[in-house]
Amino acid sequence: MSVLTVTNVTKKFGKFTALNDVNFEVNKGEVFGFIGPNGAGKSTMIRILLGMLQASEGNAKIFGKDVWKEAVSIHKHIAYVPGDVNLWPNLTGGEVIDLFIKLRGGDQTNRRDEYIERYNLDPSKKCRTYSKGNRQKVALVSAFASDADFYILDEPTSGLDPLMERIFQECVAEAKSAGKSVLLSSHILSEVERLCDRVGIIRQGKMIETGTLQELRHLTRTNLQIETKQQIPELLQQKGVHDLVVKDNAASFQVDTEELDHIMKYVSRYGLVKLESTPLTLEDLFMRYYEGPSDNGGGKS
Known part of the structure; x- marks a missing residue:
């Protein structure tokens, strides 16, 4: 009702x-x-x-x-x-x-x-x-x-x-x-x-x-922090990967939820040493919606 x-x-x-x-x-x-x-x-x-x-x-x-x-x-x-x-x-x-x-x-x-x-x-x-x-x-x-x-x-x-x-x-x-x-x-x-x-x-x-x-959250992403035995080539070119930061054999990035299975299979080839996965907060979700150009002048709220 x-x-x-x-x-x-x-x-x-x-x-x-x-x-x-x-x-x-x-x-x-x-x-x-x-x-x-x-x-x-x-x-x-x-x-x-x-x-x-x-x-x-x-x-x-x-x-x-x-x-x-x-x-x-x-x-x-x-x-x-x-x-x-x-x-x-x-x-x-x-x-x-x-x-x-x-x-x-x-x-x-x-x-x-x-x-x-x-x-x-x-x-x-x-x-x-x-x-x-x-x-x-x-x-x-x-x-x-x-x-x-x-x-x-x-x-x-x-x-x-x-x-x-x-x-x-x-x-x-x-x-x-x-x-x-x-x-x-x-x-x-x-x-x-x-x-x-x-x-x-x-x-x-x-x-x-x-x-x-x-x-x-089905429309959003998961945060991943990983460390591998070998450096992962072309990770940013993989479908669904965003905001990649790489330091030596460690990487942190976001992945679209629907591509998570594919990405996990890809990175595991290089010998996973450490893996941390956290869901995006509502704040992350909210910010994703507001990427891009601002509104048309606003003023009224």
Whole structure:
């Protein structure tokens, strides 16, 4: 069952096309990673989902409701965390959290206190005194303390230290276990790799690939570091070999997954002494998609 369905969404700002015929969906109980470089269209897409911008073409629906026409109804059941949180400077963190909880019509005092403690937040301080990381904690506590069904998280761990990032990851896993759905936009690709069931990659306003991490890795390579008794001739000329670095009888390179069997047979002829194989991370995969010319001026993200 789809919680979010995006169908042929295009968004233009004058002559600039920020989103071009975007399609994807997020299912119930799923964490969906939405990744791409700055200027790719991630934040524009999220603003459309929140009802802040109207799509030029196409439509998006959350819980089967149009995100532009029925935004008020949708917002009762979603929680949003931006990457740069602005808060009322004269309110305390606790007052802001209470305000957001009341706006959603809930009374989540126990959950509020639990998350304040987990994120090690002092709720008695005025928001103007908070660091970026503490402002981010206020937004995260507000989101997870609410009884939302769908979380839209746009660079949610910006400004958090590694310990708090781990707490955030636990919160996302708990939300998923409770049957909630999450759209996670993040440039911390290890975070996406750890949390997400599926990933959508957006480039220059277009979705260029959507799938599970395992499905996307079929499109990528394996890192090999080898040492042989004899130097291997013409290794770079072998099909599927990339980024070769050779020093004496040692070599490190990447190989396309579909050519791995052939390459292993080829190098073993020269007497393997050492072999280390590691899969590419999502970051490697991500960088491969963005090799080549940059986008057409970007600006909007």
